[in-house]
Structures are given as C-alpha cells and as structure tokens.
Amino acid sequence: MTQEKIAMVGTPCEIMAASKIQHYTTSPIYFKVGLFCMENFSYKYFNKLLEEYDLSMDEIEKFRIEKGYTFLKLKTGEIIKIPLSKAKTVVRKNCNICVELTSETSDVSVGSIGSEPGWSTVIIRTEKGEKIIEDAIKQKYLKAKELTPSQLKLLERIASNKARENSENIEYRESKARPVLYQRDKTDENILEEISESNFDDLRANVINVGACVLCGACEYVCPEDLILIKNTKPRKKRKSCPADCHTCFAVCPRTFVPLKLRNDLKKKIGNYRKILTVKSLTHNRGQDGVVVTTILDYLISTNKVTQTLIIDKKENMPWKPIAKLTKDVDEIVKASGTKYSVCPVFKPLKQLKRDVV
Numbered sequence: 001m002t003q004e005k006i007a008m009v010g011t012p013c014e015i016m017a018a019s020k021i022q023h024y025t026t027s028p029i030y031f032k033v034g035l036f037c038m039e040n041f042s043y044k045y046f047n048k049l050l051e052e053y054d055l056s057m058d059e060i061e062k063f064r065i066e067k068g069y070t071f072l073k074l075k076t077g078e079i080i081k082i083p084l085s086k087a088k089t090v091v092r093k094n095c096n097i098c099v100e101l102t103s104e105t106s107d108v109s110v111g112s113i114g115s116e117p118g119w120s121t122v123i124i125r126t127e128k129g130e131k132i133i134e135d136a137i138k139q140k141y142l143k144a145k146e147l148t149p150s151q152l153k154l155l156e157r158i159a160s161n162k163a164r165e166n167s168e169n170i171e172y173r174e175s176k177a178r179p180v181l182y183q184r185d186k187t188d189e190n191i192l193e194e195i196s197e198s199n200f201d202d203l204r205a206n207v208i209n210v211g212a213c214v215l216c217g218a219c220e221y222v223c224p225e226d227l228i229l230i231k232n233t234k235p236r237k238k239r240k241s242c243p244a245d246c247h248t249c250f251a252v253c254p255r256t257f258v259p260l261k262l263r264n265d266l267k268k269k270i271g272n273y274r275k276i277l278t279v280k281s282l283t284h285n286r287g288q289d290g291v292v293v294t295t296i297l298d299y300l301i302s303t304n305k306v307t308q309t310l311i312i313d314k315k316e317n318m319p320w321k322p323i324a325k326l327t328k329d330v331d332e333i334v335k336a337s338g339t340k341y342s343v344c345p346v347f348k349p350l351k352q353l354k355r356d357v358v
Ligand SMILES: Cc1cc2nc3c(=O)[nH]c(=O)nc-3n(C[C@H](O)[C@H](O)[C@H](O)COP(=O)(O)OP(=O)(O)OC[C@H]3O[C@@H](n4cnc5c(N)ncnc54)[C@H](O)[C@@H]3O)c2cc1C
Pocket: 009, 010, 011, 035, 036, 037, 038, 039, 040, 110, 111, 112, 113, 120, 286, 287, 288, 289, 290, 291, 292, 293, 294, 295, 310, 311, 312, 313, 322, 336, 337, 338, 339, 340, 341, 342, 343
C-alpha cells in the first residue's frame, strides 16, 4: 500500500466518486476539496457554440458564469456575453440528472455563490477540514468572514432549485428509460447484494450507455486487471472477460447506488456542515474567485500535510481542455488555478501511482 497522502479537487460528482473509492477500497485520497457545480459543458460542442460567435477557445482568458450569462473575458480584454440559456444547449447530458450543487461529501466545499466578487464561499464539513482551514487562517494563508444570513439563504435557494429541477428530469428520464441508480433509496445491505452481482457490463448498461457517466475515471482507476480505458468520451473495456469475483468498477461509480452515509439528504439544502465562511487568499491573486482552492492546496503541500495534490490543469495543445495532474510543485498548483468548464478523467494520474508501488 502506498504511503502517499493525496489532496484532490473536484466537482460534486467527482468528490462522490472519491468518497466511494474511500468507502469501498484502500485509497491514498486524504483530503477532498469539493467545488460547487451547477452544470458542466461538452468541450466539443462548446467549441462549436463559440464558432457561432466567431471565436475560438485560444482567444479566451477566463470563463465566468453569473446572473444568467456566460462571460468570456478575451485575451484582448474584451468581454463577450453568451446567454446561459444558449450555453445550456451544450451542457453534458449527465448534468441534467445531477441533484447536488455543493460537493456534500467533501472535507471542504468551495464556490462563488453567496460571496462578493474576489471571495469564495467555504463550507467546512469535517473535523479535518475545520482544523486545516483554521490553521491556514492562523498562518495567514487565508482570511475569512462570517457569511451573512442573506448570503446563506441565496446559496440554499440555488441548491434547492438545482435539486428540484434535476429531480424532475430524473423522474422524466425514468419514465422513458432505466432507473437512475444513484438516486435509488436502498439499504447498505441491498447495495452490497447488487454490487456482488454487477460488473463492467452492468455499468455500461445502467450508466454509460444511458448518458449518466460523468467521465470521472474512477472505474478505470480501480480496475485491478487494468481492463478499463477512457480515451475520449466513454469508458471501454479492453477485453471481454472479467474475473468473476470483481465488482469494483460498479461499486465506486458515482452514478451507481450510494451507501447511506454518503447519500444526499435532499431536505438538507447544502448537506451537513460544521461552519460556513466567506474566504479570500492572502498569498495568491490569480484564480477563479477568492483563489481559495489554490491556497488550501499550497498550504497542504507547504506544511507537509499531504504528499501530492491532484489538480485539473489545461492541456498544452488544446486550449481550455482539462487534464488531471498529480503534483507536489506549488508553481504547478498555481498554474492550474481557474475554472475549466469541461470534464476529464480526474483519477487517471492515480493509476500511475498504483503502478509505481506494485
Ligand atoms: C465545472 C464547474 C462548474 C462550477 N459551477 C459553479 C457554480 O455554478 N457556482 C459556484 O459558485 N461555483 C461553481 N464552480 C466553482 C468555481 O468556479 C470555483 O472553482 C470556486 O469558486 C473556487 O474558486 P477559487 O478562486 O477558490 O479557485 P482557484 O484557486 O482558482 O482554483 C480552482 C481549482 O479548480 C480546479 N478545477 C478547475 N477546473 C476544474 C474542473 N473542470 N474539474 C475539477 N476541478 C477543476 C483546479 O485544479 C484548481 O485547483 C464550478 C467549478 C467547475 C469546475
């Protein structure tokens, strides 16, 4: 077993996958920074949408979604506004059945909703998360203020709206196609029974082929036989056969059944938490909002709380195409700041780590 302690950052679906990996396997994931996430986009179709505006990805300096628009800040300084209703036509299909806004199974969740520009809202969920944020504030990496009741109300309202709208989409989808497994209310005992009868073929039928796959790469990472490959858009199995007693890919997928301790309670609008703050970095100034994620990761590496961080940078030869990287280099963490509105298999680099320790 590796001695690595990894801090990762991810959207709610990726954090759910990480939590299931921690629940069902031994894992080097030590600290989870979850992002808020309303929706995500298809890289290919977002490119096509930009063509309508006579633009390409490499002209864009920063994306920002607020107040019903996608704002594109161009490298020339010009700001282009695309109505969110238009951008929503290129949202990934799996996002329409996602009921979670705030990464409820993280150690700390970070997003812009609720905070003023240049600050991030931070939901502290675990004892470990609380200690780390308190210490980062004490050591002057971060500064923090209380969230006001009206800021909290706004966040709760937006989270409830997402859950309500996408619950309706789930109902509609289930009336036409297979059940959306991650929303099934089952006992842990029943879930284990389902898992014991399921393998990659069931994942393909219930998640991948019905447009529920979030492309997180958890299945690819955990496969002990190295049978699963994500190259472009979908996980594929390289060979037909599977060892009869292995069900791990089905167990860890964020879109299959969720054990009770990780399941979203839709009555709790933003999940369980210990504290909620509005936070800003004191050490970094180039990021999406308060540069809080970058600063937490810098603090964790610089104080040796973790051995590596799992971050999402941009691919060298494809502007704004996300790529997951494992790094202990603070300059790399800083370079990866800012939001990329698309997906990549976030767990892919952990596979290398697994191989390194064999
Ligand atoms: C797809 C997506 C949708 C989002 N939607 C919302 C929303 O609706 N409302 C809201 O309040 N906030 C949303 N966020 C979060 C918000 O954009 C900021 O990431 C968050 O406020 C943290 O800002 P920061 O300045 O602290 O982060 P920074 O210090 O700039 O760090 C950003 C971190 O995000 C990671 N990252 C970048 N892109 C991705 C990605 N595609 N997947 C996983 N990790 C990534 C990077 O590794 C980096 O470490 C979304 C984020 C993503 C990735």
